[in-house]
Amino acid sequence: MKRIAFKMFLHKGFEAEYQKRHDAIWPELTNLLKDTEIDDYSIFLDEETLVLYGVLDCHNEIKYHNLPFQPVLQKWWEYMKDMMKTNENGSPVSIPLREVFYMK
Template identity: 85%
Template sequence: MERIAFKMFLNKGFEAEYKKRHDEIWPELTNLLKDSGIANYSIFLDEETLVLYGVLDCHNEIEYQNLPFQPVMQKWWEYMKDIMKTNEDSSPVSIPLREVFYMK
């Protein structure tokens, strides 16, 4: 298992909308993530900077790397692009974070 962390960037004024959309996350998306070996997935918001921090456990690196090619994932990105910083393919701008400490 690999622990993965990254940061993304929320547009100002969309804090409540971001939370709402994730409270109503599509079952087909959660199923895809779980089927791809993703577990213990959390996203935290720094309300001062509007930086989002994601942390997840990845049990299948190959399936994780294939997520961007899945239609449900692409549809979710399209749905979220109006409230986040995104790339040209509508995927969120996501910067990997290096783990420097972990206490079990």
């Protein structure tokens, strides 16, 4: 298993809407993530900077790296892009974070 962490960037004024959309996350997206062998996935918001921090456990890196090609995820990116800093392909700008400490 590999722990993966990254940061993304929320636009000002979209804090409540971001939460609302994730509270109603699509079942087909959660199924895709589970089928990709991702679990313990959390996203944290730094309300001062509007930086989002994602942390997840990945049990299959090949499946994880194929996620961007999945239509359900591409549809989710399209749904979320009005609220976040995105790349040209609509994916959220996501910067990997290096783990410096972990206590189990």
